Amino acid sequence: MPEGSSTPWSYLLIRLLFKFVLKIFYGTIVVENTEFIPKTGQPCIVCANHSNSLTDALLLATSVPSRARNMLRLTAKSTQFGHRTFTSWLIESAGTVPIKRRKDFADGTPDNSEAMDKLMEALELGDAICLFPEGMSRYHPTIAPLKTGVARIVSDVLTRNRHNPDFSISILTCSITYMHRQHFRSDVLVTFNPPMTFTPKDNPELLAPVDYNEVRSLTARMHQQISARTIDAPSWDLVRCAKLATRIYVPLGTRMSLGDYVRVTRTFVEAFKASEDAQNKLGNGATPGDDVSPEATNEDVELAQLRRDLKRYQDQLVRWGIKDDRIRRPLSRRTILTRLLIRLTWSCTLLLLSLPGLALWTPVFITTFVAVHNFKKTGPIWDTWDEIAQYKLVYGLFSGLGVWAAAVLLTLPFAPVTMVLVPALMWMTLRWLEDAVSAFRAFTALVRLLRVGKGTLGSMRATRADLHRRVVGLAVGTLGLPEDPETYFLESGGREKGRVRSRWESGAKYFSVRRRRKRDWNETLRLYDKVDYPEEGQ
Structure with missing residues (x-):
């Protein structure tokens, strides 16, 4: 051999x-x-x-x-x-x-x-x-x-x-x-x-x-x-709708493993894609008696309507700047005001704690931002955006090594300590910054929630209840997904979930490097929830 x-x-x-x-x-x-x-x-x-x-x-x-x-x-x-x-x-x-x-x-x-x-x-x-x-x-x-x-x-x-x-x-x-x-x-x-x-x-x-x-x-x-094991869709709009359907069907966030989240989303993508293909086929001259039965055609029409309703609901969430979870689990005004104070205080505390490390991260952020900004100008989205992560990795690596080397040289008498302390500080700063951004994102979402009138919230709650009934019916009755998703996916996935699960990890202090605070697989280091994608024509 x-x-x-x-x-x-x-x-x-x-x-x-x-x-x-x-x-x-x-x-x-x-x-x-x-x-x-x-x-x-x-x-x-x-x-x-x-x-x-x-x-x-x-x-x-x-x-x-x-x-x-x-x-x-x-x-x-x-x-x-x-x-x-x-x-x-x-x-x-x-x-x-x-x-x-x-x-x-x-x-x-x-x-x-x-x-x-x-x-x-x-x-x-x-x-x-x-x-x-x-x-x-x-x-x-x-x-x-x-x-x-x-x-x-x-x-x-x-x-x-x-x-x-x-x-x-x-x-x-x-x-x-x-x-x-x-x-x-x-x-x-x-x-x-x-x-x-x-x-x-x-x-x-x-x-x-x-x-x-x-x-x-x-x-x-x-x-x-x-x-079969990734999200393969003909359009970003379909991905967006399928991800919303997943959040409505099983709103567990990162307590659901990333693998399960992707597979459930893919299942919804395939269902929407099949209905779209069937309707396109009928629109191109086929008849229900050819390859698509009248019953299947009715299901396709219902699926197409569900997809349109999901899009409208997601557009409404984006317009108000709130998440589906706030509609699913409404909060009283008193609770919102209390949480506003807690989230803002926590965000400011973590930001202040991060300031020394942010002085080290700032050259890295500026370098990558300028490099990517200039690179985006070289071509359309479809031809350049696939290389953005590559640019960020390379420029981030070089600038990060430069910051580390500069810090070591500036503290030469203490170089053995600085060589270890600087990377450790930058890593912990990143952890704290993530949570500071997450807390501030939650704060701004709560502020926006106060701006939404009771009538609008009631209407959105009724819309979500109807969407939940239809999404669960599709998932369980047609797609063969678990009938009790919150119990099933909470128990599956093991250590590949986003949140820590072992006794040591869950009992660790907040500042442990092992702790993760991410609540949604769609989260990024942004002050807003990332649910939309750029259009191909841009």
């Missing part, structure tokens, strides 16, 4: 460095099903959806435990190579293989034969390689049709080793779900799917000369696996 290539020191450094940076940038990174990852020495192609440029590759490299694979050989677009930049050095020194894209060449016919040979040689050595079969990264809520390159590599490797009938190669698909991929302290779910393993003996249909239908069939299986 192959033993796999040795791990370059630069790869170890990059994985360690960016594991730290990713944990700072994203509030929670949940990795599921690492037991599915084939061990080092088993040829493996890791494939994932691609919506966040270089960040996707870094996330996969840091999500694969070193005890399972010593390294993950990455690929990147060829235009990232050969520059005197940190990003270029980063990808080259880690053994990354350049892939030429058609869109980057005037004649549209790039030659990737050398890259493919390198990848196949790595697989035959027992390495794991990382490919993104969509072919390009893009800021879009749906997964693009997959290219057939991965299936063709499997076919070529099996053909090259047909003399060894027991030679095996695996495809390990992975589904990556970002709550808000470009926003500081948002959350990420990485789900590894069961691997597909192929051998010359068991898969003669993939040996040359291969029927291209077999290649397409394998590619379709990959697409189905990846999309």
Whole structure:
């Protein structure tokens, strides 16, 4: 059995460095099903959806435990190579293989034969390689049709080793779900799917000369696996409605695991998407008697109406600046006033506590803001926003290291203490700042709640009650979701939930680095609730 290539020191450094940076940038990174990852020495192609440029590759490299694979050989677009930049050095020194894209060449016919040979040689050595079969990264809520390159590599490797009938190669698909991929302290779910393993003996249909239908069939299986465990929607509006349906159906916040939250949201997305497809089909000349029964058509109409009503309700919440939970659990005026005082006091206290550390964070925030602001001007949303997180990670890393080095130099006599104290202070400041922002966000929401008249609140409460009845009916009666979601999802999910659960963690003092205060998987480090997405045309 192959033993796999040795791990370059630069790869170890990059994985360690960016594991730290990713944990700072994203509030929670949940990795599921690492037991599915084939061990080092088993040829493996890791494939994932691609919506966040270089960040996707870094996330996969840091999500694969070193005890399972010593390294993950990455690929990147060829235009990232050969520059005197940190990003270029980063990808080259880690053994990354350049892939030429058609869109980057005037004649549209790039030659990737050398890259493919390198990848196949790595697989035959027992390495794991990382490919993104969509072919390009893009800021879009749906997964693009997959290219057939991965299936063709499997076919070529099996053909090259047909003399060894027991030679095996695996495809390990992975589904990556970002709550808000470009926003500081948002959350990420990485789900590894069961691997597909192929051998010359068991898969003669993939040996040359291969029927291209077999290649397409394998590619379709990959697409189905990846999309089945992430939120794959044709529009941001549909994602927005599905997330609201999830909050209405199971309003547990982060006491529900991120994986369960994503899967329930995806279930609603698929239901809305199916009804939309059926109505479009009927609108294009089909009749209910063709492929859609009259009963199904009525259900589709009801689903479409539910989606419109959810949108109107969410628009109303955004207009007033309040959350659904405040409609679900109304507060008396006295309670609101009491909480206003508590939230404002707590926010100011934490902000004052954070001031020394904020002096260290300010250069980092300014540097990343200016870099991203300038980068956004270079193109439309669909072509640039997928690289925002990458820019924030790189510029945040450099500026953060600069702040640390400057602090050490300015306190040279106490450098051994400062080297440890500065990162610790910055980390705790980030924790306190998150809670200060969260408390102030709750304060402003309560202020807005006072502005909403009793009549409007009563109307919204009645609207929500009707939506709750219809959403639960859809979830339980049609989609097969649990009948008692608040009990079911409260008990499932284990330690992957957003809130700490062990006795030590739950009993720890407020200032513990282990404590998390996030109440909603949609939260980011913003003074407002993040529920909307930019339009593609902007």
